[in-house]
Structure formats: structure tokens, C-alpha cells
Amino acid sequence: MNPSPSCSDASKSTLPEKYDPLKVEPHWQAAWQAAGAFRAPPAVKPDGQPDPRPKFFIMEMFPYPSGRLHMGHVRNYSIGDVLARAFRMKGHRVLYPMGWDSFGLPAENAAIKAKVHPRDWTVKNIESMKGPLGRLGQSYDWTHELSTCEPEYFIHEQRIFIEMWKRGLAYRKGALVNWCSSCATVLANEQVEDGLCWRCQSVVHQRELTQWFFRITEYAQQILDDMEQLRGKWPDKVLHMQENWIGRSEGARIRFALQTPLADVTEIEVFTTRPDTVFGATFLSIAAEHPLALRLCAGLEREAEVTAFVNKVRAEDKTRRGADDYVKEGSFTGAYVINPTNGRPMPVYIANFVLMDYGTGAVMAVPAHDQRDFEFARKYNLPIEVVIQPEGAPLVASELTAAYTERGRLVNSGDFSGQDNEDAKKNITAWLAEKGQGGQTVSFRLRDWLVSRQRYWGCPIPMVECPEHGYQPIPDAELPVLLPTDIEFVPGGQSPLATHPTWKQAQCPICGGPARRETDTMDGFMESSWYFLRYTSPQYAGGILDEAGKTFLPVDQYVGGSEHATKHLIYSRFFTKMLSDWGVLPSTLREPFVRLLTQGMVLKDAYRCAEHDYLYPEEVQDGSCVKCGQTAQHLRQMKMSKTFRNVVEPMALVEKYGADTARLFCLFAAPPDSVLEWNEAGVEGCSRFLGRLYRLVQRFLALPTEGTPPTDSAQADLRRITHKTIRRVSADLFERQQFNTAIAAIMELSNAISDFANTQTAQSPVLRESIETAVQLLGPMAPHICEELWHALGHSELLALSAWPVFSEAAARDEQLTIVVQVNGKKRAELVVAAEAEEAHITQLALADAAVKQFTDGKTIKKAIFVKGRLLNLVVA
């Protein structure tokens, strides 16, 4: 390949005096494009021979095409691009794709507001985001691009849905669901954050609706178990969040017989993690939503009171019920159950803190050993019975001020009295199982995934409902089910699909009779649960992915935000396991993402005036508001947002400094996983560094490429630093993923080259090697300027495709070392010695050192600690 040298001229080895990123960057972007430099090489080469290079599949979390790129994207994609470019140079077959998460509510809102069709709005936004991504220098292989709102994409999603339905993994269930009235749709549990909608932050209410669910709980244990494979490769924080979200707890189910059985119900089953305390259970609490809540009191004089209480609790939304000041209340149903361990009658209460969708919606109350039950018992004067005694002073029920929840020995527990409570858990559970009263069980906090959405701009659920045959899938030949295009978008309420005059009219695939087409669409998280698979073969029509595509799996490196820890990342793991079980993916492929890097947020200072609220930076002068002169409040490091008026526009930044500077700053200012504090002076600093490097290279374009090895110590030193830098940067990029230190190392090398160039006259190959190494090592971070310099240094092939510098142990070896001499652990001197110097020799030198002598004279050396190559510590007394 021979890029047109309109910027640097390789043959003449000259560079324009001044570096102009706005001219140079687009030039090399075009050259990479023309060379197809970023096309993912297939496993089998065109000549039929296998490509021996290891594959490397890297991707970032794809964006929702809002039409605007923000700094968070720039940070995310810079990190991904560095890794993609570095691994490419390291000799990997890199697949680095990009796509669009293009179904979703904003498109629909835009349709209502601006009267544009969601599709047109989305397609236009994608177009307007692609340019800026290219302008950043992202090395994506666009031949693998996908957009999830396209029928060629979502037809596979509809097939997955149908397969799930056939396997009982997709089902309909009437339940209390999270309803966001602003989005006019339901939400999955993980999409409710602090009682608010994850998308629009409005309060979520509960509604009784029948909806489509995915049985993700079926995979809960596997999702938990397979985290072992991810440990050390995913951030602990994310694994921990998933663990908490899944919330596995071991316990027992215990059945309590009703004292007065109903016609069809004779007992109430509870879930407990404390079967060891069952002898101390003195009442039963059930949820207001429990099917027996209203039945137990039927016909009793308490009926009206209980019904009123149940209705009151049922009407309260989740936010209310989770609030700090929510008062624990209950109502006695009038019914009793029998404690199977001791025959004691226990009153059954409705309690407003018992959750219907965890365990069985009923709990045995042991007030002596559970804080909630304790408070409840005190409030309603229910008996408290101690059945676990700690070591030391025994507990007396009437004197308790709080429940005792620690370990101890059982008392008042029949044959189990005297046992350690941990042993008793197992023993009592086994005993109850033997009696047919219960057994060991596991409960998860994770709930099934609610996937139906009452919206238009989503993937249609490919089902019809026949009055005769119930829900039936659309026959495969009729897929994909497309969205109707003749839609009028009106604000508020009903899904346009439900109100469309004809779209929902369909035929039952079994009897051919009229059937109602499902008007719900799928949750947007459905598309992102498998897009990484589709990236490998986005054009393949025969299924989700083809055989060649499979060779790229799994994703070796995924880069994104930790805000998806319990949503997207759990769903994707669920899908991978499911598809692997079905044989769509190899049976050994159980996890989608080998390594995960979660980048931190981008923050910036904000200013606020008492009168004019948040101010743009240019509205603040000398700490005062330019509008009214009042002192502006300086708020440190707030999340970048329009509200705070502290947003930095990526493209404005690129126009001012160039993409390389923007990338470099994002990578240099902080380690990737911590917050990035935006700071204009820091950006200037990065820009200046690139300028320094440019001028440095400019001075030495015509150095000899070959010749004598280092002939003096200055050259040997430079060579040593060069190779140490190769080692450091390689480790930082390929193992540690610490780009800030990689850049610092290259800066040090650049400073060393500069020092050498200023003091030495040798036009040596060593100098050339060091300069070329610096340019290559920086290439993944600042690809354009490095590509320019690389060609100016006389290379005709692309830096982006050049081979990563090879580290030489011999060249990096130190001849002399600085040994720190400590006396009693305090540094007193430094000695420069030959690398191979022995302890005895160093000790001798140390004792002769004036500074050391000052602290050792007249004292005896009791002990000497010698750390080879590092330090000598003399312990004196």
C-alpha cells in the first residue's frame, strides 16, 4: 500500500515545520480506510491456509444513537481503540466492530415532538454519529456494523423469543409490575433505581398486569457459579454487584397447617433461612398480596378491618413501601396455624413489610431472633420466645431490647435443645422433611425478567393470541414481524401498536381463525443481550452467526460502564448460557466476555450563581457571575451534564487540538477505571507533549538505520531506557491496562531522547531506534501524529500495521545500580555500584561512606539486611 504523501513525504524525509492536526488527521484516516487496515482477518486466508495469528475480539458497549457524541463516549472508545490497535501491532487477528443500539424511547419521543418517524430520526442520528467516530481515529471494522432496529437484525431476536417460548423460558404471568407513567410502559426490576425509572427518573408505581417474562431465574445458579471464570478478569466491583443482585440464600421451606382449613387450602408454606429457630416461631406474617390474605378472614367479624388494611397496603407503591419512614404495620386475620414442631397455635397476620415476590410471600415470625419480628411482636403484644442462647448470660425474653441474631445453642427446642444453631439448621430441616412438613431449599433475590413493553419503537413480540388456541408463535416463514409504518404519534398513554386499526388483526397459525397480534414490543435490553454474537457475522441470513463468525468468540475484551453491571451484563451472560444449551453456540462457550474493563465517569467543575443558577465557564470571571457580579459557587467535579453547564463538546475539542490530544488526555489524566476530572490545562499539556515529540522527530529524520552498536555509555544508556520503556509500555497495555502510566513512560523516553540529543552529537542508529520506538509505542494512543512521524522517518508501510517493538533483555540490563544504604531503616546514602557487586563489597563501601559513618561510628552492627540490587540496611545499637 502506498498512501499519497500529501502530508509527510517519505521519500524526502521532511516534515512541515508546524504540525497541523486538522490536516494530518483526516489524511491518515483516509489512508487507513483506503488500505482496509482495520478489516478483521478471517481465520482462513484467501489462499485457503489458516491464519496462524491468535484472534482478538474487542468491543465497547455500543451507543444509543442519540445523535450526539459526549465525552463519556470518547473516553470509552479511546480505551477500546488503544487496545485494538496495540493487539493488532502485537500480531493478533483483531475484530473490532461498532454498531447501534437503535430501538428505544427517545426515538419515539422525538416522533411525538418533532413529527419525524422514529426510523428516520434514528437513521439520521446514526449517520451524524459515524462521522465524529471516524474523526476520533477509531479503528473500527465498519464491515461488521449492525443496527438493532433493522429487520435483518431483529428477525433473529424474534426467533430467539419463539424458541424460548417453546422451551418454557418465555411465559406470561399476571403480576404486580413496575409502571412508569412518563414512559407509559412497564419496567424490569433492575430498571427501577431507588424507586425511579432508570431512563426518565420519574416515580415508578405498581400495577397489576399480565406480561411476558423470561425465566432468567432458571439460570441464576449458573450465572452465580460461572463467576469463578471471571474472577480476576472482571472488576471485583461488578462481580460483587451481580452477586448481590442474584442474592442467593439457603434455607428451608416449612409448611404450617391451618387450624381451620379452607375447602381447598390446608396449610401455609413459608421460606426461612433460620429453620433453627422454628421452635420460637410465635406467629406467621403474610404479604397483603398473598392469595390467602382476604380469604382467611372471610366471614369473621374482623373481615372489614382486614380487607381495608389489605387494600390500603396493596395500593401503596414500591417507593413508598421501601421508604425509610415506612411504619411496620399489620392486621390479625383471625386465623391460626399450628407450629409443626410443638403444636402451638400461631396467629396469622398480614404484615405490610412482607414481600409477595420473594420466597412464598409468607414468613414464620421468630421475634426473639429477628429484628422485624421483634418490633412487630412488641407492637402487637405477641409472645416472644428465646430458643437460641449465646455463651454467657442467658437471654430473658421479657428483657430483650432487640432480637438476638448471632450464634448460640438451642433451648426450648425439643430434641434439638443443646445443639449448636448452625448444626440445628441442617438437623431440623432434615427432621421436617422426614415428617413431610418441609425441606431444604434455595431462594434467589433475582426475579424473572419482565420483557414486554407497551411501546412502538422496539422489536415486536412474534406471537398471536387465538381465542381457541391461546398464545401461538408466528410461523417462521412469516418472520420478521415488522412494525407498521402508518402510525400517528400522539403524546401520552397508549402504545401506537395497540391503537393501530388493523395491525393487530392476525390469523391463528393452528386453526387459521382470527387472532390478536401481540402489541407489546420487547425490552431494549433484549437487543444488547446478543449483539456481540451478531457482530461476528452481521450479514449472515441463515442464523445468528455463521461458522467463520464463531471462530472469533468469545469477546476477549469488553469495555464499558459499570452502570450496566446488573442489567446488560447479567442478561448477556444469561443469553450466552441459553444459546450454548441450545447448541447455537459451542457447549463450551458459557461466558460472553473474557475480560471486562469498566471506565469511570467524566467529571468537570461547575459554577453556580445564587441568582442565575448554573453558569457556563465563560460566564464566570474572577470567581464572579458576569451577569450580576455575585460570587459564583465553585462546585468541584460534577458529572458532565447540560443542567450543570459543564459539558465539553468532543468535536469542538477535536477542532481545537485534534483527535490525538483529546484521546491522549482521556487516557493520561487518570487510570481507566477511576473518574476522569476534566481540566483544560491538562489538555494543553497533552497537546504540548505531542508538539515536543513532533519537533524532536523533525530534528532527526535522516539518522542511519544500521551501523555500529552503541559505542559509548551515553548510547548504551539511551538504548537501555528505550528497551525498559518497551517492557513497561507492553505490560501497561497488554496486562495492566493502565494507559496513564504507559503514556508517562513514553514521555520519560521522549525526555531522555531529548537530553541525549542536546548533549551528544552522535547521529547513531541508537538514536533512531529510540525515536522510532517512542513513535510506535505511542501509536495506539495518538495514532495520527505517530503515523505521520513514522512515514517521515522513512517507512512506507502503515504504523497501524507495523510490528510492535521487540524487547531485548540484554539491552535493558543495567550495568550499574544505585544501592540505597539505610541505618536502622533510615536512608543515609546512595551508592552506585556495578550490577553484579556482592554484599560484602557493598557493605565495605557503605561503612566507608561519610554520611553512613556519622550514624554507625562507635556502634556495633547487629544485623545487616541486603536486598540484591536495591538496598542495604545496617541495624546498629
Place this chain on the structure above:
RNA sequence: GCCCGAGUGGCGAAAUAGGUAAACGCAGAGGACUUAAAAUCCUUAGCCGUCACUGGCGUGUGGGUUCGAUUCCCGCCUCGGGCACCA
């Protein structure tokens, strides 16, 4: 409330197996170049003391382990994140 993570110069940060604390960069100070400025280059730079140094102090805080602790252990404080009646 419970569970994680983090606290290092004026600022962002570094220290990769317990071994020179502050690499690299920003801001600052001084100087060179310039009629001047910008840009650039050089020097300096934790705090205190000192003519000076090879002195003292110093990684949120109080203890501990160690010849030696930013690093390991225990208590406390502050900040950030996650979960929050999960029985």
C-alpha cells in the same frame, strides 16, 4: 443499616512480590530567546529548619507486625459506589 472501594504535594496522579515516597503531567517560581509578547527551551520545586548540608517531619487518623509499611493486620474518621424490609 449491610456490603464493597478509596483517602499520597497547590492539582491530576505514580510507586508492577514489604525495600530510594511523590515518576509523568498541570499550575507556580527563576532564567534564556524576543524591541515586546506568545510559542519554545533550560533550571527549580512536599513541609519545617539551616549560610549550607549528609538535619527533622511527611502517604486521612490512632495503634500493631517488621531491620524496614503508601503497601500487611486491628480500631476510628471522611468521601465515593452498590444493596436496602429478601425473612
